[in-house]
Amino acid sequence: MGALLAKAKAKPSIVLVVCCLLLLPFLFKSSSMEEQKATWLWDASLIENPGTVLDFCKEQGVNVIFLQIQKNVEAEQYRKFISEAHQEDISVHALDGKPQWAYQEQQTEADQFMDWVLDYNRKASPEERFAGIQLDVEPYQLKRWERDQTGVVNEWSRNMEEWTNKGRNGGLYMSAAVPFWLGKIEADDSSGSLSRWMLGRFDALAVMSYRDSGQKMVDLSKEMLNEADQLGKSVWIGMELGDTKEGDHVSFFGKSLPVMEEEMKQVYRLGDSYSSFAGLAVHHYEAWHEKIASADPKQEQSSMRN
Secondary structure (H helix, E strand, C coil), X not given: CHHHXXXXXXXXXXXXXXXXXXXXXXXXXXXXXXXXXXXXXXXXXXXXXXXXHHHHHHHCCEEEEEEECCCCCCHHHHHHHHHHHHHCCCEEEXXXXXXXXXXXXXXXXXXXXXXXXXXXXXXXXXXXXXXEEEECCCHHHCHHHHHCHHHHHHHHHHHHHHHHHHHHHCCCEEEEEEEHHHHHCECCCCCXXXXXXXXHHCCEXXXXXCCCCHHHHHHHHHHHHHHHHHHCCEEEEEEECCCCCCCHHHCCCCCCHHHHHHHHHHHHHHHCCCCXXXXXXXXXXXXXXXXXXXXXXXXXXXXXXX
């Protein structure tokens, strides 16, 4: 009888333990995801003072930096910066791109960028190497896009195939910055949307879902998040902090720091239900740094690291 009572008492405890174990992945995902951020750094000369950039990124929970490659910055500066970023568990991805790179006749310029990164990595020690490449091409800015979208997509797709193959063969994580409406464009091979096609070739996409509302940012990214969930790929949700000419609704430029940070939290709350959600990609480091620096020093500044 005593043994039966002991077993009966043990059952609720076992059930509780099992429930806790089942919930652990969700609890840990929620906690860790709050720290997953990327940012674009366009002015590579800023890495001459790596401590300033990396201290800020560490405070804001940034774990990926998309760093534009510029010829006026020596390879030694990249090595030093990436090495120090590596010590802080921050990955640095080489960034570049122009709308014209979609054209096959401009392939040489894009190849030169890819080759520079691969050559740099071959000569660098493991902790000094770029972890990946992000391409920011945006051919829809070209006048030809309006009259010959199909032709541009055809050339762009061929180039992307070559870029991703070359990058992956070099051990690089390949990503691209894309507009939120990419899913409305048909893939060149008629296999479905261009966004799905790109997710099939790149490791991740950074969706430029620029709005001044966390809800709207996630809403604009839903299609790609769902596609990435199915394909086992990753999606960063992009947010704009710079002063743009596209309207106040596109950027957090004129919004207060507390408002911006609350909307950032909203993105994480909503994005957490997608396995592909990689975090926020903030555009861009310079605007973000300026926003934090210009905030009222008496204000409590959250680092978003809950």
